[in-house]
């Protein structure tokens with residue numbers, strides 16, 4: 264595996280997150296269902312996967328990205344329940360392999376009975392069993408077996424995008440709040456949709472979970488991580504200037520740290536000057552320009568204007584006269600445009616109250 268993957272970071276590609284790993288593990292142990300919230304590409308999926316593997320959890324991963332209707336949601340959940348059942352009772356899988364022909368017509372309910380289990384499970388997907396019932400049955404099965412498990416619901420915001428999503432959300436709530444052995448982790452790439460699902464008192468999932476916010480990885484952690492990676496690759500450490508340039512151009516955004524470093528680490532020798540790092544960054548952005556600017560170019564003019572001005576200098580007073588002079592947009596329009604940019608996670612407010620661009624590559628591109 265590459266040290267700087269574009270997809271999920273795992274094992275030696277995984278940097279730090281020590282506190283978050285400990286915290287998520289505690290949530291799992293204490294059956295505290297969790298919604299992990301962060302802008303896209305901050306490392307939510309990577310963190311969950313790492314915690315699952317670190318602790319050898321029995322888990323299933325449901326990716327809701329492609330769901331377009333209630334039937335899709337149901338099918339995904341039922342498939343995951345079956346998978347989880349086989350993980351909780353590997354002997355069933357063996358039995359299924361020995362009796363492939365039989366299993367085509369026999370439901371896991373009979374398999375379980377054949378093993379002397381008294382619990383009844385209906386797992387034929389065409390059966391009309393509701394998803395909450397299925398989730399509760401598998402939970403009860405795990406509980407009776409004295410096992411614990413995790414169901415990861417990734418890209419979960421997609422459920423809120425299907426027509427008439429409330430019944431599915433209500434069934435999920437019904438199962439989650441009664442769980443005795445399964446901890447649920449929800450995550451997704453649209454943090455505003457996701458927050459809305461779990462914190463709006465009119466929605467079925469209101470206050471079901473403990474929210475966990477994921478920030479960027481601290482620069483000090485990246486310094487240690489990148490030095491170790493440099494030693495591994497070139498048997499040399501990097502100069503302070505070089506490392507500082509990496510963390511400052513990428514602003515410690517995990518996706519861009521990996522994007523830039525996967526380019527840098529391809530060279531036969533380590534970069535020795537900050538300018539060299541910037542050249543590689545400029546080339547990386549040029550190569551990926553179409554992806555980086557895809558969202559930007561479709562934005563209304565006022566939003567683009569705000570992006571350009573914020574790229575030059577962030578502000579803590581976006582409705583003040585000085586910022587208005589820079590944008591040449593009336594403050595009522597600024598408010599609308601800014602709300603929209605915040606909602607799309609293009610702009611964020613930092614700990615000091617400054618409005619900044621979230622994506623360092625967009626920032627570099629428009630400057």
Ligand SMILES: Nc1ncnc2c1ncn2[C@@H]1O[C@H](COP(=O)(O)OP(=O)(O)O)[C@@H](O)[C@H]1O
Nearest residue numbers: 268269272277278304305306307308309517518
């Ligand atoms: N802890 C980490 N260490 C190193 N790279 C990471 C870490 N977390 C995420 N990344 C990298 O950041 C990018 C986004 O990660 P991902 O887990 O897919 O984010 P999300 O699920 O929040 O969209 C990927 O390139 C991934 O390899």
Ligand SMILES: [Mg+2]
Nearest residue numbers: 307308309452
């Ligand atoms: Mg993800």
